[in-house]
Amino acid sequence: xxxxxxxxxxxxxxxxxxxxxxxxxxxxxxxxxxxxxxxxxxxxxxxxxxxxxxxxxxxxxxxxxxxxxxxxxxxxxxxxxxxxxxxxxxxxxxxxxxxxxxxxxxxxxxxxxxxxxxxxxxxxxxxxxxxxxxxxxxxxxxxxxxxxxxxxxxxxxxxxxxxxxxxxxxxxxxxxxxxxxxxxxxxxxxxxxxxxxxxxxxxxxxxxxxxxxxxxxxxxxxxxxxxxxxxxxxxxxxxxxxxxxxxxxxxxxxxxxxxxxxxxxxxxxxxxxxxxxxxxxxxxxxxxxxxxxxxxxxxxxxxxxxxxxxxxxx
Amino acid sequence: xxxxxxxxxxxxxxxxxxxxxxxxxxxxxxxxxxxxxxxxxxxxxxxxxxxxxxxxxxxxxxxxxxxxxxxxxxxxxxxxxxxxxxxxxxxxxxxxxxxxxxxxxxxxxxxxxxxxxxxxxxxxxxxxxxxxxxxxxxxxxxxxxxxxxxxxxxxxxxxxxxxxxxxxxxxxxxxxxxxxxxxxxxxxxxxxxxxxxxxxxxxxxxxxxxxxxxxxxxxxxxxxxxxxxxxxxxxxxxxxxxxxxxxxxxxxxxxxxxxxxxxxxxxxxxxxxxxxxxxxxxxxxxxxxxxxxxxxxxxxxxxxxxxxxxxxxxxxxxxxxxxxxxxxxxxxx
Numbered sequence: 001x002x003x004x005x006x007x008x009x010x011x012x013x014x015x016x017x018x019x020x021x022x023x024x025x026x027x028x029x030x031x032x033x034x035x036x037x038x039x040x041x042x043x044x045x046x047x048x049x050x051x052x053x054x055x056x057x058x059x060x061x062x063x064x065x066x067x068x069x070x071x072x073x074x075x076x077x078x079x080x081x082x083x084x085x086x087x088x089x090x091x092x093x094x095x096x097x098x099x100x101x102x103x104x105x106x107x108x109x110x111x112x113x114x115x116x117x118x119x120x121x122x123x124x125x126x127x128x129x130x131x132x133x134x135x136x137x138x139x140x141x142x143x144x145x146x147x148x149x150x151x152x153x154x155x156x157x158x159x160x161x162x163x164x165x166x167x168x169x170x171x172x173x174x175x176x177x178x179x180x181x182x183x184x185x186x187x188x189x190x191x192x193x194x195x196x197x198x199x200x201x202x203x204x205x206x207x208x209x210x211x212x213x214x215x216x217x218x219x220x221x222x223x224x225x226x227x228x229x230x231x232x233x234x235x236x237x238x239x240x241x242x243x244x245x246x247x248x249x250x251x252x253x254x255x256x257x258x259x260x261x262x263x264x265x266x267x268x269x270x271x272x273x274x275x276x277x278x279x280x281x282x283x284x285x286x287x288x289x290x291x292x293x294x295x296x297x298x299x300x301x302x303x304x305x306x307x308x309x310x311x312x313x314x
Numbered sequence: 315x316x317x318x319x320x321x322x323x324x325x326x327x328x329x330x331x332x333x334x335x336x337x338x339x340x341x342x343x344x345x346x347x348x349x350x351x352x353x354x355x356x357x358x359x360x361x362x363x364x365x366x367x368x369x370x371x372x373x374x375x376x377x378x379x380x381x382x383x384x385x386x387x388x389x390x391x392x393x394x395x396x397x398x399x400x401x402x403x404x405x406x407x408x409x410x411x412x413x414x415x416x417x418x419x420x421x422x423x424x425x426x427x428x429x430x431x432x433x434x435x436x437x438x439x440x441x442x443x444x445x446x447x448x449x450x451x452x453x454x455x456x457x458x459x460x461x462x463x464x465x466x467x468x469x470x471x472x473x474x475x476x477x478x479x480x481x482x483x484x485x486x487x488x489x490x491x492x493x494x495x496x497x498x499x500x501x502x503x504x505x506x507x508x509x510x511x512x513x514x515x516x517x518x519x520x521x522x523x524x525x526x527x528x529x530x531x532x533x534x535x536x537x538x539x540x541x542x543x544x545x546x547x548x549x550x551x552x553x554x555x556x557x558x559x560x561x562x563x564x565x566x567x568x569x570x571x572x573x574x575x576x577x578x579x580x581x582x583x584x585x586x587x588x589x590x591x592x593x594x595x596x597x598x599x600x601x602x603x604x605x606x607x608x609x610x611x612x613x614x615x616x617x618x619x620x621x622x623x624x625x626x627x628x629x630x631x632x633x634x635x636x637x638x639x640x641x642x643x644x645x646x647x
Contacts, residue, residue: 057384116377116381120390150378154381
């Protein structure tokens with residue numbers, strides 16, 4: 001595992017979403033988007049624990065998962081701008097970026113919507129005798145949906161190689177986990193399904209990586225699913241319409257002090273794996289890369305209007 | 315020599331043949347294993363294919379339909395059975411927002427070859443939550459196909475074709491058809507999804523139907539023949555995509571259209587059949603206003619007489635055709 005590369009991934013994710021946020025503000029991107037800023041250690045920590053051939057399902061807040069999984073920034077940027085060269089040829093946008101052939105089974109605009117799909121990928125692996133793993137990302141909001149119960153139970157009774165990663169970013173839009181749950185942890189629910197559950201500091205890439213590696217290995221060996229709860233925080237609003245009326249500036253500032261990127265960079269500095277302030281250079285490079293991607297994307301052609309009628313059926 | 319088997323056996327034969335041929339095909343649903351399915355459709359299959367391919371699930375329609383969608387993205391060919399079509403409400407998100415949309419949202423870069431089989435319809439005294447005909451919901455969702463065979467022969471041929479189809483197909487069976495017998499060749503054959511069939515030729519009136527009530531239409535046509543009225547009966551067989559061409563051809567010949575459907579009348583698929591005629595050139599071939607024989611706009615009641623009162627029947631079809639022929643309307647009157 002190359003720590004510097006992981007740091008670069010986190011920086012790319014942050015730069016990507018900050019750029020998208022800026023483009024929305026300028027009215028250069030339409031629709032909506034959900035930003036992953038603050039949660040980078042979860043996607044990168046988990047996905048760095050995977051191997052070739054493993055798959056993931058993502059959420060409406062999916063840019064981070066896609067970048068961590070290795071999707072092409074240029075095609076992601078093109079999709080955000082609705083271009084024909086985007087991952088979905090302009091038909092999906094922010095919430096539906098996917099590369100099914102590569103194993104990125106899709107961002108999903110429905111909360112909890114991909115939990116069954118992840119089980120299906122696990123089912124296919126198990127059935128074919130492949131030692132592969134499906135990672136299912138979802139938020140604290142999805143834990144409240146009915147399919148959470150169904151999917152975790154199915155994965156447990158059939159020992160499916162699925163790692164359920166709950167990104168507890170403290171809010172389902174404006175609903176705080178403090179008032180939405182009457183339990184201390186969400187990972188505690190795992191015992192109700194007969195699977196291991198673990199809560200981890202989602203602001204620490206190394207800690208996330210460690211628990212995800214364990215869960216992935218367990219799944220690979222036929223030991224069934226694990227529920228990981230990564231405690232994290234989204235710095236930006238739920239989506240572009242969010243005025244942050246349900247939380248305080250102070251609260252956001254408190255979480256920013258535990259920033260996963262700064263935290264990891266200083267850890268690497270301490271270990272001598274990174275020169276002092278080298279991460280600022282990496283951050284600059286990431287921003288350049290993202291600028292370049294959106295610039296290139298903006299020059300790409302629009303899809304033909306008639307293409308709206310295609311791809312309804314195979 | 316004809317080989318008469320039941321509709322239930324025809325469905326089972328299609329699944330069995332597909333599963334023998336392709337290891338990626340499997341059946342998943344509630345009580346489909348040792349129990350053989352609530353209507354006995356999969357009886358005996360677990361003995362042949364084992365519990366890894368005939369999979370009993372807990373009561374988790376959203377979970378296992380979602381799982382089937384996931385396997386289809388991974389190149390498998392799942393058959394999900396929803397025990398009663400009413401229970402589809404439990405997995406609406408999976409069908410409407412996932413199965414139907416993934417391909418389009420992903421810009422055509424994915425396929426979801428899911429077949430979801432489910433028994434629909436009334437006539438069993440099972441009341442409002444076990445008797446509905448909700449197929450219209452899915453006709454209204456681009457990305458899904460909706461199939462509704464009325465004979466054992468079509469059930470087998472359409473199920474095999476549905477399993478070949480790279481798109482999600484909702485396959486409606488009817489509880490009252492399961493014991494119906496018909497000639498079904500043992501060898502495999504496919505009936506293209508989206509093709510209607512003229513099941514009875516006639517010159518005087520076109521009667522379009524699908525599923526169980528297609529047999530009501532045929533019965534009515536035989537009775538009307540005694541009155542000197544020759545009805546042409548069109549069995550749609552697939553509701554989405556709908557074969558408007560075959561309906562148009564028939565209507566242009568007869569000039570009269572009656573639609574028979576078991577679902578409730580308001581916004582039912584019969585309205586679509588009629589709209590496509592009246593907005594096309596075939597409108598000018600009509601010499602009567604089209605008519606519909608449909609379920610009443612009510613839930614399905616328990617009492618036998620009440621249930622019969624609100625459902626289509628051969629008698630109601632006969633009555634509708636007689637009425638259509640009696641009344642002269644429009645410029646031709």
